[in-house]
Amino acid sequence: MLVGCGPKVPLPPSGDHIKVPFVAPRSDLCAATSIEMLSSYWRLTTPYTPRLSREELDARTLIPVKGGTLQIELMATARANGLLAYTLTPTFDALLRELEKQHPVIVLLNRGYAWYPLWHYAPVTGYNKKDQTILMHFSDRPHEAMRIATFKRLWERSSNWGVVLLPPEHLPATATSKAFLRSAYDLERTGLRDEAIIAYRSALKRWPREIDILFALANSYYHANKFTLAEKYYRELLSIEPKHPLALNNLADLLCHRGRQNEAMATIRKAVSDNSKIQSIINATGKEIRKGCTPQGKK
Amino acid sequence: MHFSKLLLSLILSIALFTQTSWAQIASTEALFNQQTDILSSKEKIIQFTARKDVAKILEQMDVDPQTIEERVAAMTDEEASKFAHEIDTLPAGSDALGSLVGAAVFIFVLLLITDILGLTKVFNFTRSVR
Numbered sequence: 001m002l003v004g005c006g007p008k009v010p011l012p013p014s015g016d017h018i019k020v021p022f023v024a025p026r027s028d029l030c031a032a033t034s035i036e037m038l039s040s041y042w043r044l045t046t047p048y049t050p051r052l053s054r055e056e057l058d059a060r061t062l063i064p065v066k067g068g069t070l071q072i073e074l075m076a077t078a079r080a081n082g083l084l085a086y087t088l089t090p091t092f093d094a095l096l097r098e099l100e101k102q103h104p105v106i107v108l109l110n111r112g113y114a115w116y117p118l119w120h121y122a123p124v125t126g127y128n129k130k131d132q133t134i135l136m137h138f139s140d141r142p143h144e145a146m147r148i149a150t151f152k153r154l155w156e157r158s159s160n161w162g163v164v165l166l167p168p169e170h171l172p173a174t175a176t177s178k179a180f181l182r183s184a185y186d187l188e189r190t191g192l193r194d195e196a197i198i199a200y201r202s203a204l205k206r207w208p209r210e211i212d213i214l215f216a217l218a219n220s221y222y223h224a225n226k227f228t229l230a231e232k233y234y235r236e237l238l239s240i241e242p243k244h245p246l247a248l249n250n251l252a253d254l255l256c257h258r259g260r261q262n263e264a265m266a267t268i269r270k271a272v273s274d275n276s277k278i279q280s281i282i283n284a285t286g287k288e289i290r291k292g293c294t295p296q297g298k299k
Numbered sequence: 300m301h302f303s304k305l306l307l308s309l310i311l312s313i314a315l316f317t318q319t320s321w322a323q324i325a326s327t328e329a330l331f332n333q334q335t336d337i338l339s340s341k342e343k344i345i346q347f348t349a350r351k352d353v354a355k356i357l358e359q360m361d362v363d364p365q366t367i368e369e370r371v372a373a374m375t376d377e378e379a380s381k382f383a384h385e386i387d388t389l390p391a392g393s394d395a396l397g398s399l400v401g402a403a404v405f406i407f408v409l410l411l412i413t414d415i416l417g418l419t420k421v422f423n424f425t426r427s428v429r
Binding site for chain 2: 027028030031060063065066067068070072073074075076077080108109111112113116117118119120138139140141149150153158181182185186189190191212215216219220222249250253278281
């Protein structure tokens with residue numbers, strides 16, 4: 001190899017690839033091995049520790065009658081393993097941009113035809129501009145080079161489905177704030193609140209004034225009984241958008257649960273919404289506060 | 300069936316628990332869909348049914364019953380609902396060679412040729428000429 005992998009090189013140089021450890025295929029388990037390969041890559045390059053064993057990855061992904069794994073369960077299992085799963089915009093350009101950032105991408109390919117589908121997951125590990133090839137851990141071949149024209153044909157049969165799996169401190173190169181928030185929230189509602197909080201916080205580093213992220217983070221802290229932090233982020237949100245009805249409502253509720261009735265009352269009075277469902281929540285909170293606020297340590 | 304009952308009571312208890320504890324909190328869910336921000340009980344029941352259907356489908360598809368509960372729990376509501384409704388058409392990524400065992404010889408030869416033309420990549424050993 002002539003060129004090293006300096007940080008300023010825009011694309012992995014010719015013949016170079018992301019150092020994703022290769023895992024030999026196990027029958028019908030290419031989703032599990034793909035997750036395993038990416039998990040070991042992140043374990044080697046970041047403080048990330050996988051939550052699931054190889055056996056658990058296998059047991060959670062295989063559907064014996066289908067002889068394979070659905071995209072849904074690949075995503076769900078990656079999350080259960082402590083990784084944020086972000087589905088890419090279905091373009092070749094998005095794939096290259098993630099590779100540039102040293103983010104391996106799991107793609108779904110159809111190795112056959114629509115009338116004779118042979119679906120296969122493979123982690124993409126590099127791109128060779130000179131040879132016009134894509135490098136993948138393809139079945140039993142590490143860093144197999146495939147002509148880009150062929151790759152594109154196989155990939156478009158899955159409508160260019162690809163996903164990056166990242167430790168929650170890391171953001172996809174191609175992330176939009178809305179779609180990233182969704183992926184982070186998917187962690188939270190499938191039981192990985194700590195990981196979700198880390199993800200919201202890293203999102204705020206890129207989008208510090210994004211209202212929705214502040215709201216999600218504050219809610220998360222509230223549900224985790226971290227009241228001081230929750231209050232801090234509701235207030236930060238309200239400093240940007242003072243009339244945000246949902247944030248006012250939740251902050252008022254929090255203040256009431258902390259026994260600060262006057263502040264709670266003053267806050268809920270500012271909340272008003274055109275949406276009847278939201279307004280009915282606001283009304284219920286107001287009623288609750290008027291009944292009296294007693295401090296609660298734990299919910 | 301024992302498992303379904305267990306799952307049912309688990310989900311119900313979670314639903315009830317969250318509802319009573321956080322009656323006044325507007326959920327983060329509200330950010331994604333203004334219509335379902337605060338789910339009506341009817342919508343909740345539909346999602347609950349989807350999860351029950353997923354558990355049943357996994358069971359019918361020979362998935363180890365001990366893993367079904369955690370597999371269903373790991374899905375979001377949208378994923379569970381998509382799973383329940385589209386299971387017959389969703390692709391299942393796998394290793395190609397197992398599925399080829401039953402293929403007729405002519406398909407084998409055809410796919411070998413299309414592999415060489417770079418139109419498919421069924422076999423690990425083929426190299427496209429283009």
